[in-house]
Amino acid sequence: MAHGPAHGLSRWLYTTNHKDIGSMYLWFSFAMFFLGGIFALIIRAELFEPGLQIVEPNFFNQMTTMHGLVMVFGAVMPAFVGLANWMVPMMIGAPDMALPRMNNLSFWILPFAFALLASTLFMQGGAPNFGWTFYAPLSTTYAPPSVTFFIFAVHIMGASSIMGAINIIATILNMRAPGMTLMKMPLFVWTWLITAYLLIAVMPVLAGVVTMMLMDIHFGTSFFNAAGGGDPVLFQHIFWFFGHPEVYIMILPAFGVVSAIIPTFARKPLFGYSSMVYATASIAILSFMVWAHHMFTVGMPFIGEWVFMIATMAIAVPTGVKVFNWVTTMYKGSMTFETPMLFSIAFVILFTIGGFSGLMLAIAPADFQYHDTYFVVAHFHYVLVPGAIFSITAAVYYWLPKWCGRMYDETLGKTHFWLAFIGLNLTFFPMHFSGLAGMPRRIPDYNPLFANWNMMSSIGSFLFGAAQVLFLYIVIRAIVSGRKATDRVWEGSHGLEWTVPSPAPYHTFTTPPKVD
Amino acid sequence: MLGKSKRLLVLPLYAFLVALLPAVSWATEWPLNMTEGVTSVSREIHGLHMQIFWWCVVIGVVVFGVMFYTMFVHRKSRGAKPAHFHENVTLELIWTIIPVIILVIMAVPATKTLVHIYDTDDADLDILITGYQWKWKYEYLDSQGENVSFFSLLTTPTSQITNAEPKSEHYLLEVDEPMYIPIGKKVRFLVTAADVIHSWWVPALGVKRDAIPGYIHEAWTKVEVPGVYRGQCTELCGKDHGFMPVVVHAVEQAEYDAWLEGKREKARAIAEAVKQTLTFQQLYEQGEAVYNKNCASCHLADGKGVAGVFPAIAGSKIATGPVADHINRVVKGGVGMPPFGEQLSPVDVAAVVTFQRNAFGNNMGDQIQPIDVVNFKQGQ
Numbered sequence: 001m002a003h004g005p006a007h008g009l010s011r012w013l014y015t016t017n018h019k020d021i022g023s024m025y026l027w028f029s030f031a032m033f034f035l036g037g038i039f040a041l042i043i044r045a046e047l048f049e050p051g052l053q054i055v056e057p058n059f060f061n062q063m064t065t066m067h068g069l070v071m072v073f074g075a076v077m078p079a080f081v082g083l084a085n086w087m088v089p090m091m092i093g094a095p096d097m098a099l100p101r102m103n104n105l106s107f108w109i110l111p112f113a114f115a116l117l118a119s120t121l122f123m124q125g126g127a128p129n130f131g132w133t134f135y136a137p138l139s140t141t142y143a144p145p146s147v148t149f150f151i152f153a154v155h156i157m158g159a160s161s162i163m164g165a166i167n168i169i170a171t172i173l174n175m176r177a178p179g180m181t182l183m184k185m186p187l188f189v190w191t192w193l194i195t196a197y198l199l200i201a202v203m204p205v206l207a208g209v210v211t212m213m214l215m216d217i218h219f220g221t222s223f224f225n226a227a228g229g230g231d232p233v234l235f236q237h238i239f240w241f242f243g244h245p246e247v248y249i250m251i252l253p254a255f256g257v258v259s260a261i262i263p264t265f266a267r268k269p270l271f272g273y274s275s276m277v278y279a280t281a282s283i284a285i286l287s288f289m290v291w292a293h294h295m296f297t298v299g300m301p302f303i304g305e306w307v308f309m310i311a312t313m314a315i316a317v318p319t320g321v322k323v324f325n326w327v328t329t330m331y332k333g334s335m336t337f338e339t340p341m342l343f344s345i346a347f348v349i350l351f352t353i354g355g356f357s358g359l360m361l362a363i364a365p366a367d368f369q370y371h372d373t374y375f376v377v378a379h380f381h382y383v384l385v386p387g388a389i390f391s392i393t394a395a396v397y398y399w400l401p402k403w404c405g406r407m408y409d410e411t412l413g414k415t416h417f418w419l420a421f422i423g424l425n426l427t428f429f430p431m432h433f434s435g436l437a438g439m440p441r442r443i444p445d446y447n448p449l450f451a452n453w454n455m456m457s458s459i460g461s462f463l464f465g466a467a468q469v470l471f472l473y474i475v476i477r478a479i480v481s482g483r484k485a486t487d488r489v490w491e492g493s494h495g496l497e498w499t500v501p502s503p504a505p506y507h508t509f510t511t512p513p514k515v516d
Numbered sequence: 517m518l519g520k521s522k523r524l525l526v527l528p529l530y531a532f533l534v535a536l537l538p539a540v541s542w543a544t545e546w547p548l549n550m551t552e553g554v555t556s557v558s559r560e561i562h563g564l565h566m567q568i569f570w571w572c573v574v575i576g577v578v579v580f581g582v583m584f585y586t587m588f589v590h591r592k593s594r595g596a597k598p599a600h601f602h603e604n605v606t607l608e609l610i611w612t613i614i615p616v617i618i619l620v621i622m623a624v625p626a627t628k629t630l631v632h633i634y635d636t637d638d639a640d641l642d643i644l645i646t647g648y649q650w651k652w653k654y655e656y657l658d659s660q661g662e663n664v665s666f667f668s669l670l671t672t673p674t675s676q677i678t679n680a681e682p683k684s685e686h687y688l689l690e691v692d693e694p695m696y697i698p699i700g701k702k703v704r705f706l707v708t709a710a711d712v713i714h715s716w717w718v719p720a721l722g723v724k725r726d727a728i729p730g731y732i733h734e735a736w737t738k739v740e741v742p743g744v745y746r747g748q749c750t751e752l753c754g755k756d757h758g759f760m761p762v763v764v765h766a767v768e769q770a771e772y773d774a775w776l777e778g779k780r781e782k783a784r785a786i787a788e789a790v791k792q793t794l795t796f797q798q799l800y801e802q803g804e805a806v807y808n809k810n811c812a813s814c815h816l817a818d819g820k821g822v823a824g825v826f827p828a829i830a831g832s833k834i835a836t837g838p839v840a841d842h843i844n845r846v847v848k849g850g851v852g853m854p855p856f857g858e859q860l861s862p863v864d865v866a867a868v869v870t871f872q873r874n875a876f877g878n879n880m881g882d883q884i885q886p887i888d889v890v891n892f893k894q895g896q
């Protein structure tokens with residue numbers, strides 16, 4: 001008899017099953033998405049009109065900081081690890097992840113990290129208030145006492161990410177079914193393989209920089225303290241050496257998701273598979289050489305400024321290749337527009353808009369005007385919300401029938417899409433304008449000149465938030481009472497994950513499938 | 517079925533339009549673009565910005581054009597049959613090479629502007645800009661040694677910020693002491709900070725420089741048109757990051773000279789005032805004003821502070837302890853509090869210390885004279 005899952009709480013606490021762990025990652029991420037969303041709505045409520053209405057400036061700073069940290073480390077990253085857990089073994093014909101116990105550990109330390117981080121909100125002096133980029137010395141000499149807990153939480157998150165990455169690499173390199181050569185792997189597997197290497201390369205750098213902060217705060221060192229011979233700019237170099245690859249960690253798996261969905265609903269194979277692989281690899285390599293484009297105004301010497309400008313502009317080329325490939329995949333296909341496809345098409349369009357503003361920001365002299373304004377906020381939200389978040393949403397709609405054996409309601413799904421699409425553009429498009437007009441980021445109050453765009457953004461954000469509540473309802477409804485799904489689920493689906501029954505049995509591919 | 521789903525799809529559209537309504541009816545200003553500014557640098561930047569923007573528009577029109585065409589034509593409901601191609605080396609080469617060419621075309625003028633921005637030589641005038649939590653200090657460096665220096669603080673009253681009064685035109689963009697510069701002259705800014713990192717930005721000048729403790733970075737401007745130019749701190753620097761604006765008055769040389777001479781005279785007058793003895797009443801009243809302007813943003817107007825962050829003045833160990841310690845804390849700062857020894861004149865320090873020791877129920881009954889502060893500073 002095949003082993004089924006254990007019962008009760010111990011199933012979840014002790015599980016080493018990649019599907020269980022994948023689900024836990026996804027639910028955890030969903031919860032963090034709502035928590036980070038609440039922080040965002042507090043920010044947008046305060047910015048609805050000029051003047052201080054709802055929160056104190058210091059609390060406002062805590063909200064922007066916690067929003068960024070929770071969304072990046074709590075919502076986006078764990079969601080992609082959850083998708084990898086569910087899909088990578090099924091896509092390569094493996095029975096499970098290579099290191100199942102470590103898998104359990106890497107998930108279960110996350111809730112502790114975020115409980116710790118969230119608890120700082122109730123501490124004396126409040127939560128971290130120095131931005132998700134936590135520039136020293138604001139985050140060291142001038143930080144609230146809770147910074148120590150923040151550092152510890154970041155250490156735990158980093159450990160979790162590194163373990164997850166090791167596991168994914170070990171799985172992909174060792175557990176592929178016979179015949180599943182590297183260049184036959186689905187693009188989602190490829191993008192995750194590359195992402196995992198990025199994680200292993202840069203999470204230790206993040207751990208290093210927070211450890212240096214810890215030393216400065218508690219053990220009398222002066223890494224980042226100018227008065228002690230240290231260097232605040234050094235902090236930024238180390239942070240962005242982690243930080244720029246980090247933004248690609250949040251988008252490469254998204255490329256993989258979209259590269260799975262568009263061919264399915266265009267009923268046509270992905271265009272330029274191998275160039276997609278090479279483009280992903282070149283983006284990953286280039287991502288290590290552009291970090292100082294976040295620091296164009298710190299006063300680097302001319303030549304440094306110039307090199308980082310050129311390298312950053314170069315990244316647009318492989319990024320463009322990807323977009324062209326997706327469009328050409330759709331070209332002369334036979335398209336239908338189910339919810340996953342809608343989210344994927346919106347991904348391509350809106351991510352490209354984010355890429356355009358990225359290209360503008362890459363022009364160093366122009367960045368003197370853009371830097372640290374709402375224009376940058378618009379840029380990174382266009383690449384992260386319709387980028388990372390939309391791809392995760394698309395993935396959930398696309399694979400949910402395989403996970404739980406039931407379909408979601410298509411009409412509700414499309415409604416969710418349109419609400420989210422409108423809400424998001426209403427929120428973030430005006431930020432281009434307020435930024436260009438001169439509104440700095442991370443301020444709780446502003447001149448009435450920016451009032452109209454801010455009001456529009458705030459209204460949009462609440463619409464977007466409401467759309468996500470609908471999403472939760474749709475998912476629960478599908479799990480509880482959705483129509484039974486077929487094994488193939490989608491007419492145009494290809495790949496090993498669609499050859500197993502829906503819902504996928506607790507153990508799949510205990511004997512490896514044949515891939516030709 | 518279709519009818520129902522259509523109706524559901526229209527709903528969000530309505531929501532969108534309704535959401536726009538309040539904004540539209542109150543519409544007075546919808547600023548859309550970057551300012552062209554009033555310097556050669558700001559104009560070059562604006563030119564680059566527009567150039568790269570139009571490239572993006574062109575690429576966008578092509579890419580999205582193909583996309584919308586294919587979404588419309590190649591749909592299953594119109595009977596489209598899928599093709600099977602999945603590679604085309606020529607096509608892939610073309611769409612790699614064309615972007616490279618566009619980027620090279622962009623990189624050339626961008627490099628030129630960058631060279632221009634970095635050319636800080638041969639300045640007519642040097643101004644040292646220091647960022648503090650949460651104000652700017654401007655120091656005009658003078659070869660004769662008679663430097664002029666002053667702090668520039670937000671003047672927007674709290675009542676406007678808390679919505680008790682209507683907001684003025686330059687809400688949050690107004691200061692007590694603006695920076696003055698002569699037009700047509702190359703002014704070099706030496707930018708640094710005393711506590712955390714700040715960033716000095718005036719959009720119309722096209723100048724943004726991070727102010728970093730331990731570094732003095734250079735930037736420059738040459739304003740062509742007289743006027744008042746406003747900006748803000750753009751690097752998160754703590755609680756009042758949103759409340760430390762920059763205001764620059766660009767004026768004719770003669771007006772600038774007169775302003776500078778006025779500043780020098782004021783400095784001489786203060787040097788005189790330090791030698792005077794003030795009455796308790798004078799000290800207390802001036803101290804109250806100094807307190808409300810410089811201290812109340814953290815210790816609050818009622819002297820109660822913020823638990824765990826900013827200590828109360830009422831009953832404070834320092835404000836009710838030895839006078840020397842009290843002066844020391846105000847002059848040199850400490851434990852997260854900025855030093856005020858430079859920003860406040862000895863008269864102001866004497867006044868505010870006297871005030872704190874006798875307000876909020878701290879009935880110390882003593883008074884401090886400007887000369888005490890001068891002696892304290894000299895003793896250091």
Ligand code: HEM
Pocket residue numbers: 133247248250251293294295312313315316319354355356357358359361362367370371372376379380383384387388
């Ligand atoms: C064509 C590709 C891209 C280019 C050329 C580009 C360029 C830039 C530049 C120059 C900045 C710094 C702006 C400033 O602070 O003044 C920036 C900021 C940022 N970008 Fe991108 N970017 C690109 C794609 C992406 C992607 C794919 C992501 C993530 C999914 C991303 C996420 C971010 C984030 C999070 C920030 C701001 C971080 C912060 O300051 O808080 N970007 N980008």
Ligand SMILES: [Cu+2]
Pocket residue numbers: 243244247290291293294
């Ligand atoms: Cu970057």
